[in-house]
Amino acid sequence: MPDAVYVRDAFARIADRYVLTNHVLSGGADIWWRKVVTARIRKWKPKRLLDVASGTGDLALEIQDQCPACEVIATDFCAEMLAHAASRGMAKTLVADALSLPFPDRSFDVVTVAFGLRNMADYPAALREMHRVLKPGGRLLILDFALPDGILRTPYRLYLHHVLPRLAGFVTGQRDAYEYLGGSIEAFPSGPGMMRLMESCGFSETDATPLTFGVVSIYEGTRAQN
Numbered sequence: 001m002p003d004a005v006y007v008r009d010a011f012a013r014i015a016d017r018y019v020l021t022n023h024v025l026s027g028g029a030d031i032w033w034r035k036v037v038t039a040r041i042r043k044w045k046p047k048r049l050l051d052v053a054s055g056t057g058d059l060a061l062e063i064q065d066q067c068p069a070c071e072v073i074a075t076d077f078c079a080e081m082l083a084h085a086a087s088r089g090m091a092k093t094l095v096a097d098a099l100s101l102p103f104p105d106r107s108f109d110v111v112t113v114a115f116g117l118r119n120m121a122d123y124p125a126a127l128r129e130m131h132r133v134l135k136p137g138g139r140l141l142i143l144d145f146a147l148p149d150g151i152l153r154t155p156y157r158l159y160l161h162h163v164l165p166r167l168a169g170f171v172t173g174q175r176d177a178y179e180y181l182g183g184s185i186e187a188f189p190s191g192p193g194m195m196r197l198m199e200s201c202g203f204s205e206t207d208a209t210p211l212t213f214g215v216v217s218i219y220e221g222t223r224a225q226n
């Protein structure tokens with residue numbers, strides 16, 4: 001699993017170019033992925049939501065905009081990334097490590113994490129921490145990359161390991177941070193593997209929805225009513 005010191009430093013180095021690079025590398029699809037996630041959350045009408053590993057705030061800002069009755073708190077352990085979230089209009093931000101969240105048990109109706117869990121040093125510990133701060137019946141929603149199945153898998157891996165680092169290196173000047181990206185996607189559980197991991201950390205009613213030919217997936221899980 002990823003090394004926390006390397007990860008924090010890598011995101012600090014790309015923070016100023018992170019939003020632009022995402023849009024370039026995904027062809028703008030990342031905007032749509034976050035809108036799909038937000039549309040789901042809106043239907044749940046949460047009162048209090050924690051966005052973990054918020055980075056520059058792309059998901060948290062969309063939720064804050066679309067769910068005005070909800071208190072949305074954006075957290076990240078990289079102050080440089082979170083500073084962009086605040087300057088882009090995120091009302092509540094807090095520098096915090098997802099593996100040790102500074103919130104009491106059973107505090108939130110919903111916890112979200114977009115493209116963040118994959119970067120954490122201990123996936124089960126992070127999931128158990130998200131479970132701890134959720135209220136009984138509360139929901140976790142994860143958005144993250146996956147490898148597509150079938151004929152797209154090989155060309156996508158070529159893109160991931162050879163094209164994407166060069167393109168991102170050109171935009172950010174930090175090619176190594178994007179060489180890390182491909183490896184992190186390869187190592188990250190997806191589909192049924194991710195649902196099993198969530199269940200082993202206490203979540204029930206797990207579900208996976210692949211988007212954009214399986215390049216990303218949305219995962220949901222619920223904290224039991226106890």
Ligand SMILES: C[S@@+](CC[C@H](N)C(=O)[O-])C[C@H]1O[C@@H](n2cnc3c(N)ncnc32)[C@H](O)[C@@H]1O
Pocket residue numbers: 004007008011052053054055056057058059075076077078081096097098099113114115116119120121
């Ligand atoms: C790829 S960015 C995702 C940012 C944002 N959620 C988005 O959708 O664009 C990953 C973020 O995870 C954060 N991160 C990684 N490990 C973390 C941890 N243990 N605690 C808090 N944040 C973490 C990084 O600092 C980085 O900002």
